[in-house]
Amino acid sequence: MSEAVIRKCAPGDEDDLSLVGQAAFLEAFAGVVSGRDILAHCRRQHATEKYAAWLRDANSAVWMVEVNPGRAPVGYLVLTAPDLPLADIGPGDLEIKRVYLLHRFQGGGIGARLMNAARDHAIARGSRRLLLGVYSGNIAAIGFYERLGYKRVGTRPFKVGENTYNDLIFSLGLGR
Numbered sequence: 001m002s003e004a005v006i007r008k009c010a011p012g013d014e015d016d017l018s019l020v021g022q023a024a025f026l027e028a029f030a031g032v033v034s035g036r037d038i039l040a041h042c043r044r045q046h047a048t049e050k051y052a053a054w055l056r057d058a059n060s061a062v063w064m065v066e067v068n069p070g071r072a073p074v075g076y077l078v079l080t081a082p083d084l085p086l087a088d089i090g091p092g093d094l095e096i097k098r099v100y101l102l103h104r105f106q107g108g109g110i111g112a113r114l115m116n117a118a119r120d121h122a123i124a125r126g127s128r129r130l131l132l133g134v135y136s137g138n139i140a141a142i143g144f145y146e147r148l149g150y151k152r153v154g155t156r157p158f159k160v161g162e163n164t165y166n167d168l169i170f171s172l173g174l175g176r
Contacts, residue, residue: 002067004110006117009062009076014051016073017062021046024075024100029160032137037161054078054097063117065101065110075101077114079121082131084169085156092128094118099132106140115148123174130174133158133167145170 009017022042029038054060057080065075082095096118101111122130133156134141150170158167 002069002105004074004105004108004113005066005068005071006063006110006113007066009055009064011052011055013062013064014048014055016064017051017076018046018048020064020073020076020102021051021098021100024102027103028100028138029135033160033163033165037163041160051078054080061118061121063114065105065114067105074105075099075110075114077118079118079130084131084133084154086131086154086169089131090128092126094122094125094127094130096130096132111144112148119172119174127174130172131169133169136166136168142168148172 025042025046026038033041051062054062060078060080062079063077064073066073076098077096078098079094080097082089082093083097084095096115099111099114099118101114119130130150131153132145132150134145135158136142136155150172152168153171154169156167156169158165
């Protein structure tokens with residue numbers, strides 16, 4: 001396996017984030033969601049400007065995974081203020097809005113390192129918990145989050161194209 005480097009992103013990384021986001025979403029959901037819906041979702045939700053806005057937002061943090069040789073981008077994580085349908089959302093909460101790693105690079109500890117970077121950042125900011133949503137049919141991701149200590153705390157609908165899917169919402173307490 002190639003050496004993976006995780007680095008904090010800055011303005012100027014939005015094109016790479018958009019490309020990796022689109023590739024990872026297509027890779028993860030081809031055969032699950034209609035191709036037309038996937039492509040429309042990628043055009044809207046993985047637009048370069050969406051990433052540029054997160055990179056400009058002082059309350060958001062983004063990390064990129066690059067592999068050597070060549071520093072090719074293969075994954076990333078976006079941490080933001082929460083936008084989830086939970087009654088107890090508070091100022092000490094952060095949401096892992098997106099976490100993607102191309103399949104070829106999964107299973108070697110890179111994803112855990114990426115999640116730990118977000119956790120360490122949240123702890124340093126004095127956050128009380130991390131939240132995330134995951135497609136209810138993504139059994140591998142659910143197991144990964146549970147192994148990291150995340151607990152299921154709710155659900156939400158997630159629309160892709162004309163179809164609505166069910167996401168599970170998970171939480172990780174940060175000991176505050």
